[in-house]
Amino acid sequence: MSAETTPNSTNMATEPAFQPYLVHVARKQRLSPHFMRIVFTGDELDHFGNDGYDQRIKVMLPMTLTHGESQALWADPLLFDHESIARGGWWEQWRALPPENRNVFRTYTVRAIDQAAREVTVDFVLHHDAGPAGSFAATCQPGDIATLIGPNARSEDSAIGIDFHPNDADSALLIGDETAVPAISSILEGVVRDGWLGRIEVFAEVPSEDDALDLIRPEQTAIHWISRGSAPRGQHVLAALLDRYRSFNPIPGRGHPNEALPLPSYCWIAGESSLVRDTRRLLVNEFGIAKERISFMGYWREGKSEL
Template sequence: MAARPFAFFDLHVVRATTLSPGFARVTLGGPQLDGFGHGGRDQRIKLFLPAAGHSAIAVPRDADDWWTGWQRMHPAERAVMRTYTIRELRRAEREADIDFALHPHPGPAADWALTVRPGDPATLLGATQDENAGIGFHRPDGTDSVLLAGDASALPAIAGILAWLPAGTPVTVLAEITHPDDRQDLATRADARTTWLTPTADDPQPLLTALRAHPLPGTSPYAWVAGEASCVRALRRHLVTERGVDRRHITFTGYWRRHASEDTLIQEAIAAAA
């Protein structure tokens, strides 16, 4: 029988660190990470945390049909669920880092990241194979360079992609952060040029402004774009209509939506499924 592509991993907090004004990092560990699949790049996982007032993480354990079971649970009892990127996996130490972008009005996951203590529980729903459906970055044949563009929510994925790219790959990175001190050392073997951007009153969407002003790398680039949904759509539209980039050479993902919490998006998904 073939192994199931996804599984639940019960872990515990090893340490929690505030990296900068806009980022916190929580390191999770445990022996179950031995079976965790991680192909690098923008590897997505579901993070489950105890509901308010609860110590246990209540989530259906059938990884093949967890979504149906989770919907049926009472919202006050089921685990808090959020989608994140694995910032780094260290198999030898059985440790995985998850970075949390901190907003002026943080939600339950960011609050958890700022108050969590070593030993506290966390559960991941993740892949069991290194190459898996949780990876969105797939560079097509025939492309000769890479464009990475995203806001703070996409920075962990951008870092993972840069760490994975082969040596010498021409890469242009446009990274929007909330505070100048949120800049990070993005280790890579690629030939990467990074432009750091911060929103201002005069330019609340500096990613689009910067993309319009930047030449694209190479002659046939692959573009990976992620962040706030409306901004991502505008970036993709610009690449296709104004730059002539092949639609098949663009991966775009709305990680969040302005004026909508992830709980709102989850309820919309549940209503749509119903």
């Protein structure tokens, strides 16, 4: 192994942006009927990237959860090999395994990182028809192991998994379902941390009114919690957006600008794919917001497992 590729090297250019971290559950906390907070701890989390915002990670589950106790926990023998980590090739290694030997992973958001305490917090949605990740969140116990594929603070590219990019915007609109609530929470905290002074409107659709969480927020922030109840996904969000911005419609003959509530100069949308698609269409086609001013991410798809 060369000096440039040793894991303790300080040469940021050669550090992998993402790497696997072996962790175990330190504690869990039920935040609301549909949110379970899990705090993971692991020896190497002192250099887990802390750029914040909507930083995405992979939560990889041990094979015992899907194949039974007799199976190897981590089918990839090189997963925690230092040379292999330094090469940044975990994804290619995973893909090279026979499908039945691949550890299951799902995409999540870093809700909080405490490098000094070596802890990473992830807020899991507890959903019906839960797949491996949802089931893990519901049933795991302190001491249970997992792997986080997450950012490496020693890399100059550690912020690679962040999609919130307001650039020169002076106001932002954040829209999402419950899977986007952890990202929205972290974005608001990032904005407070970095002193971004723009006006922010949040529309968060959650399964029930008891899922409205108490969020840290910048001063000029309005948070609209929307309880879905038995309505189709996204229906209430679209109605609330129309209601809020109803009189601001730049399409000639279809509305009158609302001076009191100008449209946002940056929009961020995440959640179930059809909610994201329909919301983006509304913003572009009805509100006239430029496509390049909108970041949008389908976080999951109704009726489909992630992989």
